[in-house]
Amino acid sequence: MSAKNDLSATWTSVFFLLLASGILLVGIGLFFTALGLRASAERFSAVATGLVMSSYFAGFVIGTLLCPALIRRVGHIRAFSALASIASTTAIVHAIAVDPWVWSLLRMITGFCLVGLYMVMESWLNVQAPNEARGRVFAAYVAVTLVAMGAGQFLVLAGDVLGFVPLGLVSILLSLALVPVAFTRTPEPRPVKVPDMSVRRLYQISPLGTAAALASGLLNSAFFGMGAVFGQRIGLTELGVATFMGITIFGGALLQWPVGHASDRQDRRQVLIVVCVLAAMLAALANMLKSVSVIALILCTFLYGGLVFSVYGLSVALINDRIAQEEVLEAASTLLLVHGVGAVLGPLAAGLMMEIYGPGGLLVYFALVLSVMSVFGLWRLRAGTALPVDQQAAYVAVATSSPVVLELDPRTPDRPL
Numbered sequence: 001m002s003a004k005n006d007l008s009a010t011w012t013s014v015f016f017l018l019l020a021s022g023i024l025l026v027g028i029g030l031f032f033t034a035l036g037l038r039a040s041a042e043r044f045s046a047v048a049t050g051l052v053m054s055s056y057f058a059g060f061v062i063g064t065l066l067c068p069a070l071i072r073r074v075g076h077i078r079a080f081s082a083l084a085s086i087a088s089t090t091a092i093v094h095a096i097a098v099d100p101w102v103w104s105l106l107r108m109i110t111g112f113c114l115v116g117l118y119m120v121m122e123s124w125l126n127v128q129a130p131n132e133a134r135g136r137v138f139a140a141y142v143a144v145t146l147v148a149m150g151a152g153q154f155l156v157l158a159g160d161v162l163g164f165v166p167l168g169l170v171s172i173l174l175s176l177a178l179v180p181v182a183f184t185r186t187p188e189p190r191p192v193k194v195p196d197m198s199v200r201r202l203y204q205i206s207p208l209g210t211a212a213a214l215a216s217g218l219l220n221s222a223f224f225g226m227g228a229v230f231g232q233r234i235g236l237t238e239l240g241v242a243t244f245m246g247i248t249i250f251g252g253a254l255l256q257w258p259v260g261h262a263s264d265r266q267d268r269r270q271v272l273i274v275v276c277v278l279a280a281m282l283a284a285l286a287n288m289l290k291s292v293s294v295i296a297l298i299l300c301t302f303l304y305g306g307l308v309f310s311v312y313g314l315s316v317a318l319i320n321d322r323i324a325q326e327e328v329l330e331a332a333s334t335l336l337l338v339h340g341v342g343a344v345l346g347p348l349a350a351g352l353m354m355e356i357y358g359p360g361g362l363l364v365y366f367a368l369v370l371s372v373m374s375v376f377g378l379w380r381l382r383a384g385t386a387l388p389v390d391q392q393a394a395y396v397a398v399a400t401s402s403p404v405v406l407e408l409d410p411r412t413p414d415r416p417l
Contacts, residue, residue, distance in 0.1 A: 050351020
């Protein structure tokens with residue numbers, strides 16, 4: 001009976017941690033769109049908005065390197081409470097001080113805090129999730145991440161984008177994420193580690209996998225950072241912007257598993273190239289349709305999201321195909337850092353393209369990055385040798401939150417009991 005009670009308590013804790021993650025990510029999804037719309041309404045230039053959005057990812061990368069030491073120093077509980085309070089406060093300050101330079105600083109602080117929150121929650125999730133159920137918990141976490149981010153887009157309709165309500169809701173959601181955590185039994189997890197495999201070593205293992213992680217960062221951060229600005233500038237209503245953003249994210253949630261399934265049954269490099277070529281074509285088509293039909297535009301971006309959101313998972317799979325199992329966690333952590341570097345550059349580069357070509361510059365940017373990735377993939381297809389399909393590791397949809405969640409990936413070695 002005691003064992004059954006312990007198992008029930010474990011799954012209850014997992015549920016509450018997933019609920020906390022969902023609430024947090026609804027807030028983050030709303031945060032990106034609300035800021036993008038507000039920046040556009042305040043007549044920030046595309047470059048200034050790109051700088052603001054890039055600052056978030058810069059803070060995220062800095063936090064990936066520094067938060068492990070902070071968490072070790074003060075403990076998981078104190079770190080979580082402090083970082084959640086600071087992140088909640090920054091949302092409100094955005095509404096008070098409307099200036100691109102102030103917002104850039106605030107976004108950097110927010111990115112730093114959020115990667116620390118992810119690390120703490122994912123550490124607790126690693127402790128609570130039973131070894132035999134890691135794959136199911138990991139899949140649930142990835143699904144919660146995408147669905148919550150997509151759902152958060154529609155909360156922008158709760159109030160005037162120039163008013164306090166959207167950013168106030170962000171602050172409320174970041175604070176509410178603390179509540180489910182308070183209902184969990186949270187033993188102190190193992191110390192969080194900083195990624196320590198060199199990027200050079202990672203590139204030697206799989207040049208194409210490393211490049212795909214960088215491209216994924218360049219693309220996804222530009223979408224989250226500048227997508228709402230694009231929608232507002234082509235004349236979409238706030239509902240239209242929320243639908244455009246949400247449907248693209250839901251496309252990523254629904255379609256990346258079929259893409260991954262296909263990559264398990266043939267040369268994964270070829271699948272990645274096809275994904276990049278098709279996504280580039282969809283971005284170009286969406287650019288042509290943006291002033292013709294909103295429905296056609298959203299259909300294009302739904303399919304685009306399904307393809308592009310699979311690129312990072314394919315990059316991880318390409319690395320795992322060619323590495324020993326005991327190095328999987330170390331390699332994936334460094335790959336996430338490469339993705340983060342791309343994410344820092346993405347919104348600013350997209351903002352520059354939008355400044356030159358207008359709002360459609362975002363879609364031109366997508367097509368350009370994907371085309372370069374396709375050409376690089378074709379070169380690697382000729383330069384490298386194919387791995388037999390029966391030796392490929394299984395594709396697993398992955399989250400780009402913090403290195404800690406990678407311990408839940410079923411491809412990593414089992415944790416000691």
